[in-house]
Amino acid sequence: MAGTLTPLAVAVLGLLVEGPLHPYEMHQVLLHRATDRIVKVRPGSLYHSVDRLHRDGLVRAVGTERAGNRPERTTYAITPAGRDALADQLAAMIAAPVNEYPRLPLALAEAHNLPRETVLTLLRDRRARLAAELDDLRAGVDRVRAKGLPARYWIDLTYQIAVYETESTWIATFIEGIESGDIAW
Amino acid sequence: MAGTLTPLAVAVLGLLVEGPLHPYEMHQVLLHRATDRIVKVRPGSLYHSVDRLHRDGLVRAVGTERAGNRPERTTYAITPAGRDALADQLAAMIAAPVNEYPRLPLALAEAHNLPRETVLTLLRDRRARLAAELDDLRAGVDRVRAKGLPARYWIDLTYQIAVYETESTWIATFIEGIESGDIAW
DNA sequence: TGTCCTATAGTCCACGTGGAGTATTCAAGA
DNA sequence: TCTTGAATACTCCACGTGGACTATAGGACA
Numbered sequence: 091m092a093g094t095l096t097p098l099a100v101a102v103l104g105l106l107v108e109g110p111l112h113p114y115e116m117h118q119v120l121l122h123r124a125t126d127r128i129v130k131v132r133p134g135s136l137y138h139s140v141d142r143l144h145r146d147g148l149v150r151a152v153g154t155e156r157a158g159n160r161p162e163r164t165t166y167a168i169t170p171a172g173r174d175a176l177a178d179q180l181a182a183m184i185a186a187p188v189n190e191y192p193r194l195p196l197a198l199a200e201a202h203n204l205p206r207e208t209v210l211t212l213l214r215d216r217r218a219r220l221a222a223e224l225d226d227l228r229a230g231v232d233r234v235r236a237k238g239l240p241a242r243y244w245i246d247l248t249y250q251i252a253v254y255e256t257e258s259t260w261i262a263t264f265i266e267g268i269e270s271g272d273i274a275w
Numbered sequence: 276m277a278g279t280l281t282p283l284a285v286a287v288l289g290l291l292v293e294g295p296l297h298p299y300e301m302h303q304v305l306l307h308r309a310t311d312r313i314v315k316v317r318p319g320s321l322y323h324s325v326d327r328l329h330r331d332g333l334v335r336a337v338g339t340e341r342a343g344n345r346p347e348r349t350t351y352a353i354t355p356a357g358r359d360a361l362a363d364q365l366a367a368m369i370a371a372p373v374n375e376y377p378r379l380p381l382a383l384a385e386a387h388n389l390p391r392e393t394v395l396t397l398l399r400d401r402r403a404r405l406a407a408e409l410d411d412l413r414a415g416v417d418r419v420r421a422k423g424l425p426a427r428y429w430i431d432l433t434y435q436i437a438v439y440e441t442e443s444t445w446i447a448t449f450i451e452g453i454e455s456g457d458i459a460w
Numbered sequence: 461t462g463t464c465c466t467a468t469a470g471t472c473c474a475c476g477t478g479g480a481g482t483a484t485t486c487a488a489g490a
Numbered sequence: 491t492c493t494t495g496a497a498t499a500c501t502c503c504a505c506g507t508g509g510a511c512t513a514t515a516g517g518a519c520a
Contacts, residue, residue, distance in 0.1 A: 096476075096477095097376060097378060097381050098476095098477095100381060100382075100385060101381065101385070104384075104385045104388065107388060112499095113499085113500080114498070114499050114500075117499090118498095125384070127374070128376065128380050128381045128384055129376055129381055130376050130477085130478085132477070132478045132479075133478085133479095133499085133500070133501090134476095134477070134478050134479075134480095134500095134501080134502080134503095135476075135477055135478060137499095137500070137501080138476070138477080139476090142476090163499075163500095176385075176388060177388065177389060180382050180385055180386060180388060180389055181389070181393065181397055183378050183379065183381070183382035184379070184382045184383075184386065184394070184397040184398060184400075184401055185397045185400040185401050185404075186400075186401065186404060187379075187401060187404055187405055187408060187439075187442075188378070189312070190375065190377055190378065191282060191313065191314055191315050192375055192377075193282060193368050193373070193375065194368065194369070194372075194431075194434065195313050195431035195434055195435055196282050196285060196286065196313045196314055196368070196431070197285075197365050197368035197369045198369075198430050198431040198434060199289075199310070199313055199428070199429075199430075199431040200285060200286070200289045200361075200365055201365060201369065201427070201430075202427045202428065203289065203292060203361060203362065203365060204362060204365055204366070208366065209369070212366055212369040212370045213369060215369075215370040215371075216369055216370050216371065216372060219370075219371060219372055220372055223372060240459055241452070241457075241458045241459070242386070242387045242458055242459065242460060243384070243387065244384075245383050245384075245386075245449060245458070246379075246380035246381070246383040246384040248445075249379065249380055249383060249442075249445055249449075250380055252441050252442075252445045253438060253441055253442065253445075254372075255441075256437050256438055256440075256441040257372075257434075257437075257438065260433075260434055260437045260438075264430065264434075267426070272426075273426045273427060273430070274425055274426070274427065275427060281506075281507095283506095283507095297469095298469080298470080299468070299469050299470075302469090303468095315507085315508085317507070317508045317509075318469085318470070318471090318508085318509095319470095319471080319472080319473095319506095319507070319508050319509075319510095320506075320507055320508060322469095322470070322471080323506070323507080324506090327506090348469075348470095
């Protein structure tokens with residue numbers, strides 16, 4: 091409520107809905123599920139995120155266990171306030187598109203500072219990399235589909251595929267525009 | 276070279292290619308040209324950005340003038356190293372797509388934490404806002420086209436339109452999938 | 461002449477990020 | 491048995507961000 095949740099905080103609360111975990115476990119699960127495709131996950135940020143959630147009462151410590159002689163780890167559970175905050179944040183994120191200042195539009199807006207041939211080469215390069223990325227994403231869809239995972243757990247993949255495809259064809263059109271001279275450089 | 280340029284630093288260098296300015300002028304010009312659609316521009320960040328560019332030798336002070344009795348303002352010009360850094364950064368930004376962790380995929384991936392009806396309402400809401408945003412962008416294109424501004428100065432608008440359109444139709448398909456039951460919730 | 465408003469031109473500090481570093485434990489091999 | 495290496499489990503700090511705050515000048519109006 092007070093402050094908006096960071097993306098990483100959303101991911102953490104999402105995990106804790108399924109059950110209590112300690113920070114290092116969260117880290118492992120996030121990597122194992124490849125959630126780090128969708129949120130940036132760094133140890134430093136993760137521990138700080140959990141601290142903040144704790145400070146704000148969105149998670150609570152449910153005991154400190156220890157395995158072997160290793161340092162004791164505090165396990166955290168989501169609180170009712172945490173569930174509310176998660177729902178509110180998700181609602182806000184879905185309902186309202188916010189400008190996230192992607193880098194490509196900026197680069198395009200400043201691209202007139204580069205010579206024509208350079209721009210063409212760079213654009214072709216990007217398209218090749220996009221194609222590789224798209225292959226990865228499609229392979230990911232095939233894999234989860236084969237596992238029989240319900241669609242609501244991987245729709246974000248199809249979204250990203252749609253966006254990358256658009257970017258790729260937009261770039262193709264742009265390249266043609268420059269080559270044909272329709273877009274002066 | 277040493278560190279990567281921030282988006283705001285790229286915008287600043289882009290301005291200085293046209294001629295020397297002092298920080299407050301940069302701020303004015305960025306707002307006047309609506310560059311703040313594409314990069315986040317805050318006074319605090321801007322002054323710090325210029326300081327860093329200066330520290331790194333990408334811009335140099337070209338005298339301190341004063342208008343009236345107001346505090347003296349240092350005017351900055353781009354250096355050869357600055358031009359190189361700008362070109363390098365633009366090349367990198369165009370050639371390599373990087374994951375920028377947009378918020379919607381995360382929200383979608385976690386949306387199973389919300390009830391079906393809520394998700395549908397939120398998605399319809401977003402589509403309405405996207406439509407409004409698209410109207411704005413299309414009006415912007417009409418305006419610059421009417422002014423006869425060369426296409427290379429506003430291609431970023433057409434890119435953003437293409438992406439938003441894709442998002443909108445993807446959401447429409449997603450909504451239908453939930454409504455029809457193809458996507459279980 | 462005094463006052464208020466707006467434009468000008470910044471500064472400051474709390475916050476979140478993230479790379480690099482640290483320390484310990486356990487297992488496997490020489 | 492000793493060592494090496496990887497996994498475990500963090501901690502620390504330098505950096506960039508951005509909202510809020512400050513201060514002055516010039517013009518408009520009464």
